[in-house]
Amino acid sequence: MIFYFSGCGNSRHVAETLAAGLNDTLIFIPEAAREGRYEYELAEGERLGFVFPVYSWAPPKLVIDFIEKLKVKVGPSTLRQAQGPQGSGTLNYLYFACTCGDNCGHTERVFRKAVEEKSWSLSACFSVQMPETYIGMAGFKLDTSKNAQLKINRSDDMLTRYIPRLINKEHFSEMVVGSLAWLKTYLVNPGFNRSATDDSKYYVTEACIHCGKCVEVCPLKNITLEEGCPKWNGNCTMCMACYHHCPVNAIQYGKATVGKGQYYFGKKG
Numbered sequence: 001m002i003f004y005f006s007g008c009g010n011s012r013h014v015a016e017t018l019a020a021g022l023n024d025t026l027i028f029i030p031e032a033a034r035e036g037r038y039e040y041e042l043a044e045g046e047r048l049g050f051v052f053p054v055y056s057w058a059p060p061k062l063v064i065d066f067i068e069k070l071k072v073k074v075g076p077s078t079l080r081q082a083q084g085p086q087g088s089g090t091l092n093y094l095y096f097a098c099t100c101g102d103n104c105g106h107t108e109r110v111f112r113k114a115v116e117e118k119s120w121s122l123s124a125c126f127s128v129q130m131p132e133t134y135i136g137m138a139g140f141k142l143d144t145s146k147n148a149q150l151k152i153n154r155s156d157d158m159l160t161r162y163i164p165r166l167i168n169k170e171h172f173s174e175m176v177v178g179s180l181a182w183l184k185t186y187l188v189n190p191g192f193n194r195s196a197t198d199d200s201k202y203y204v205t206e207a208c209i210h211c212g213k214c215v216e217v218c219p220l221k222n223i224t225l226e227e228g229c230p231k232w233n234g235n236c237t238m239c240m241a242c243y244h245h246c247p248v249n250a251i252q253y254g255k256a257t258v259g260k261g262q263y264y265f266g267k268k269g
């Protein structure tokens with residue numbers, strides 16, 4: 001079973017590739033959370049996977065919040081009770097794959113802490129670099145289309161190599177941590193999480209053709225159309241999917257996004 005989150009399609013692509021290679025089922029975290037589906041059953045020996053983008057050098061808060069509430073039953077008993085001497089009902093392989101534009105800071109430590117608080121232990125994790133999606137601040141820009149394609153090709157090769165390792169339940173950690181990781185994850189990230197729900201800087205220009213694509217693509221269902229134009233309703237995770245997916249680039253985020261172009265994995269008009 002694979003739980004995943006994706007704003008702009010990169011992590012969805014990774015999750016779908018892993019699910020196909022591992023013959024696993026996929027569960028979209030925002031949908032499950034919206035519907036209050038927090039209880040799942042795994043067969044004895046089944047792998048539990050998570051796939052998500054790195055947001056400000058940590059897992060997105062909504063992923064950590066979901067894990068906190070998640071209850072997984074393995075075989076005959078729940079994981080919380082699963083430390084029995086026979087090991088019956090024990091979760092035996094837990095992994096995550098994260099996508100990032102560049103590097104992940106201490107994403108692994110934050111994730112590990114979240115699962116260890118549930119008495120689960122992390123068996124494997126890896127990061128794959130995918131095209132950048134964050135352009136909500138001065139100085140952040142998208143990859144060139146050539147570079148974006150190179151990253152996608154390279155990540156597909158990496159996944160081809162990771163799938164057999166996950167099938168074999170190998171224990172490993174292969175993360176691109178990057179520089180100043182402690183500072184980024186433990187000082188910058190909390191500030192990002194406090195402001196990430198603030199969608200008040202989003203606005204729409206006169207170019208809007210009232211197609212409703214932004215409503216459709218928002219993973220949190222945070223956008224409604226009012227007189228044909230998007231209205232943001234304060235439950236945002238700053239994934240930027242609405243911005244990137246608008247067919248006429250009519251959405252902007254303050255001045256930061258102006259003229260920076262769009263990217264959305266496998267974008268369809």
Ligand SMILES: Cc1cc2nc3c(=O)[nH]c(=O)nc-3n(C[C@H](O)[C@H](O)[C@H](O)COP(=O)(O)O)c2cc1C
Pocket residue numbers: 005006007008009010011012052053054055056057058099100101102103104130131132133134237238239240265
């Ligand atoms: C709000 C936000 C924060 C991000 N923070 C980071 C980061 O800390 N490090 C990094 O390398 N990439 C960062 N990125 C880039 C994404 O992790 C990367 O593009 C990812 O593949 C997007 O996945 P998605 O298409 O599934 O949403 C960020 C993107 C967004 C939208």
Ligand code: SF4
Pocket residue numbers: 204207208209210211212213214215228229230245246247248249250251
């Ligand atoms: S996706 Fe763009 S054009 Fe379509 S309704 Fe939203 S803002 Fe308007």
Ligand code: SF4
Pocket residue numbers: 007199217218219220221222223232235236237238239240241242243
């Ligand atoms: S409003 Fe836009 S940025 Fe916020 S969660 Fe929805 S799609 Fe993502």
